[in-house]
Amino acid sequence: MLVVLLTMEVSPVAALVTLLMGTLSGSLGAMLGIGGGVFLVPFLVLVVGLPFHQAAAVSLAAVIATSTAVSAATAGRQLINLRLGMVLEVATAAGGVAGGLTAQMLAPQTLQVIFALVALFIAAVVVRGNETAPLPPDADVGRLGGRFTDVHTGQTMTYAVRRLPVSLAASFLAGNLSTLLGIGGGVVKVPVLVTWSGVPMRVAAATSAFMIGVTATSGAVIYYGHGEMIPALAAAAVLGTQMGSALGLRAAARARARGLRRLLAGVLVVVSCLMLVRAMA
Amino acid sequence: MSEALERRLGRLLTVGTRISTAVLAMGLAATFVLPGSHLAHALLTVGLLVLLLTPVARVAVSVVGYLGERDWWFVLYTGIVLVLLIGSFVAAFG
Numbered sequence: 001m002l003v004v005l006l007t008m009e010v011s012p013v014a015a016l017v018t019l020l021m022g023t024l025s026g027s028l029g030a031m032l033g034i035g036g037g038v039f040l041v042p043f044l045v046l047v048v049g050l051p052f053h054q055a056a057a058v059s060l061a062a063v064i065a066t067s068t069a070v071s072a073a074t075a076g077r078q079l080i081n082l083r084l085g086m087v088l089e090v091a092t093a094a095g096g097v098a099g100g101l102t103a104q105m106l107a108p109q110t111l112q113v114i115f116a117l118v119a120l121f122i123a124a125v126v127v128r129g130n131e132t133a134p135l136p137p138d139a140d141v142g143r144l145g146g147r148f149t150d151v152h153t154g155q156t157m158t159y160a161v162r163r164l165p166v167s168l169a170a171s172f173l174a175g176n177l178s179t180l181l182g183i184g185g186g187v188v189k190v191p192v193l194v195t196w197s198g199v200p201m202r203v204a205a206a207t208s209a210f211m212i213g214v215t216a217t218s219g220a221v222i223y224y225g226h227g228e229m230i231p232a233l234a235a236a237a238v239l240g241t242q243m244g245s246a247l248g249l250r251a252a253a254r255a256r257a258r259g260l261r262r263l264l265a266g267v268l269v270v271v272s273c274l275m276l277v278r279a280m281a
Numbered sequence: 282m283s284e285a286l287e288r289r290l291g292r293l294l295t296v297g298t299r300i301s302t303a304v305l306a307m308g309l310a311a312t313f314v315l316p317g318s319h320l321a322h323a324l325l326t327v328g329l330l331v332l333l334l335t336p337v338a339r340v341a342v343s344v345v346g347y348l349g350e351r352d353w354w355f356v357l358y359t360g361i362v363l364v365l366l367i368g369s370f371v372a373a374f375g
Contacts, residue, residue, distance in 0.1 A: 232312045238332065
């Protein structure tokens with residue numbers, strides 16, 4: 001393992017490895033429509049040898065950059081439900097702050113166990129993937145619902161936002177896990193928005209990505225203040241994930257195989273086991 | 282209104298991403314060309330701060346947008362988020 005000293009002296013090798021891990025995580029994430037933090041954190045812990053809090057901090061920096069870049073690209077294409085995002089953001093930001101305060105009290109081992117369990121849950125979500133039926137075109141969409149036209153199918157989907165409290169609760173949990181574990185938390189929000197609140201998949205993903213920048217910022221700032229953010233590695237992770245998500249989006253446009261989802265779910269199960277083993281060691 | 286706000290936020294996010302990525306890239310390069318230098322440290326710090334302040338600016342612009350619309354509920358929602366974000370900055374660095 002390329003142990004990085006806590007003196008913040010970063011070796012070129014550690015930075016290069018972080019850059020490559022960021023590229024890999026970013027491209028895997030983009031292919032699956034997730035941020036990739038769930039891959040980056042275990043890479044940083046298991047390969048670079050960072051303590052969990054530092055790995056989470058570096059990953060959050062990359063998560064903010066990915067969310068910001070993705071939202072910059074999707075803004076104005078009617079994919080982001082701005083009003084829904086602004087409402088749910090209250091819950092994700094509160095969850096993020098709560099997570100930042102509790103993360104400092106939890107032992108790295110505890111965080112690794114939580115991470116392993118969340119990674120298993122994400123693997124299950126990645127394999128499944130589902131969608132609710134759209135409403136008739138003239139339906140009342142309420143204050144938060146909307147319409148969006150899928151550019152691939154040319155179909156216009158009309159949707160209302162149902163069971164808002166469920167999505168608010170999921171957003172709080174997502175914000176909490178985001179800061180605790182250094183991930184974006186979209187994998188918690190998106191399935192709930194789609195399954196329980198009836199939001200179309202692509203809108204749910206774009207709206208979630210839009211919120212993540214804010215969610216991850218409260219967490220990243222708290223880690224930064226505790227001296228757990230290693231700037232050079234954060235820079236390497238940001239650059240890596242930016243390149244990786246551009247690559248991944250291109251690859252995803254070419255092939256959207258079911259096999260890929262299964263393969264990556266398998267990777268997550270392996271990652272989860274490794275984190276558990278490390279926590280027990 | 283909503284679409285105009287969304288485009289404005291999109292432009293803000295584009296500018297924030299480009300500046301932070303460029304400054305962080307220079308900072309990372311400086312770390313290895315001039316290890317331990319003030320320049321490297323300053324570039325990395327500025328890059329990270331731009332990265333962290335971009336979402337904050339996005340929320341601030343939203344608050345102002347909804348204020349202009351007199352959409353008080355959304356002023357409240359975005360206002361709470363802004364207070365939480367500023368609060369974490371104050372708690373971390375204050």
